[in-house]
Amino acid sequence: MSRFDEAAAQAARARQAVLTKPAGSLGRLEDLAVFMAGWQGRERPRIDRAQALVFAGNHGVVAQGVNPFPAEVTALMAQNFAAGGAAINQLCRVADADLRVVPLDLDRPTADFTTGPAMSAEEVVSAMQSGADAVDPDADVLLLGEMGIGNSTVAAALAAATFGGQAGDWIGPGTGASAEIMARKADAVSRGLALHAPSDTRGTLAAFGGREQAAICGAVMRARDLGIPVLLDGFICTAAAAVLTRDDPAALAHCLIGHESAEPGHRRLIEALALPIPPILSLEMRLGEGSGAAVALMVLRSALACHDGMATFAEAVIG
Numbered sequence: 001m002s003r004f005d006e007a008a009a010q011a012a013r014a015r016q017a018v019l020t021k022p023a024g025s026l027g028r029l030e031d032l033a034v035f036m037a038g039w040q041g042r043e044r045p046r047i048d049r050a051q052a053l054v055f056a057g058n059h060g061v062v063a064q065g066v067n068p069f070p071a072e073v074t075a076l077m078a079q080n081f082a083a084g085g086a087a088i089n090q091l092c093r094v095a096d097a098d099l100r101v102v103p104l105d106l107d108r109p110t111a112d113f114t115t116g117p118a119m120s121a122e123e124v125v126s127a128m129q130s131g132a133d134a135v136d137p138d139a140d141v142l143l144l145g146e147m148g149i150g151n152s153t154v155a156a157a158l159a160a161a162t163f164g165g166q167a168g169d170w171i172g173p174g175t176g177a178s179a180e181i182m183a184r185k186a187d188a189v190s191r192g193l194a195l196h197a198p199s200d201t202r203g204t205l206a207a208f209g210g211r212e213q214a215a216i217c218g219a220v221m222r223a224r225d226l227g228i229p230v231l232l233d234g235f236i237c238t239a240a241a242a243v244l245t246r247d248d249p250a251a252l253a254h255c256l257i258g259h260e261s262a263e264p265g266h267r268r269l270i271e272a273l274a275l276p277i278p279p280i281l282s283l284e285m286r287l288g289e290g291s292g293a294a295v296a297l298m299v300l301r302s303a304l305a306c307h308d309g310m311a312t313f314a315e316a317v318i319g
């Protein structure tokens, strides 16, 4: 497993200290440059290739009436991604990321977690493998996103199973749930938590699903093996990746959270994870599909452009 290269990070910190700016004046852009230096293992990190992976899946728990949009929208949005008409297509174009959408058995939803396990152990392994296989080994940064009608309910269950608390602590409006839908969501998550008591990563994914969540876990692990830093998207993507901390509390050390979503559970999740760098952006976005990670990539590129391109005081002969 790749490790944070402290020597490269230290060299990047030393470089930040001599660039032509008051110390610390680029704020968290400086932290981002040092983070990338450590995980890429070079004083001057770079992003020549950014890969964005969006995993899509369908969920049996939609039978509980927990989502305002019908499950068919997952496949329709997958087609929209392929045709270039979604927000993520526009954002990847301006952020210069290679977008790949990976639909995962959309015509075979996972089982309803209120009545039994969402997935078998084999299905979990297969979805994790799909995620791992999709990672471009030559990427300098990996953006992760998801699409799946009903998956804000799955995310709430995964977060509650991982960090504790009640259903009401983790549910939110998702794509725009009414009060009645919210009540059904709380009930579905509560019943799921009463039915399943998983204690590890794969068991938690098997209990609640879904395929896109397992794929995100597989991609995060593969990126770690390859030494590729990861930009997570919003609530649903973060909740999926967070399941990895059940097996290894440091599993997300190479991850940044692209943005803090408007979905209320995201703040709680961010606090529970306590990653060293806070979410890059907070724009009240709540779309999913990797959109917040793609906007955050533009900030990350800004951080690296300053780190790499600025003159040092010695070079500029200032002050």
Ligand SMILES: O=C(O)c1ccc[n+]([C@@H]2O[C@H](COP(=O)([O-])O)[C@@H](O)[C@H]2O)c1
Pocket: 066, 067, 068, 069, 146, 147, 148, 149, 150, 151, 152, 153, 173, 174, 175, 176, 177, 233, 234, 235, 236, 237, 261, 262, 263, 285, 286, 287, 288, 289
């Ligand atoms: O990740 C987020 O922060 C986020 C917040 C709200 C909604 N979403 C997206 O909305 C879908 C899930 O919402 P729902 O209402 O169908 O459970 C799924 O496709 C997600 O990508 C995503």
Ligand SMILES: Cc1cc2nc[nH]c2cc1C
Pocket: 069, 073, 077, 146, 147, 148, 175, 287, 288, 289
């Ligand atoms: C239209 C639509 C687009 C999305 N993108 C990610 N999740 C989504 C959910 C819906 C409903």
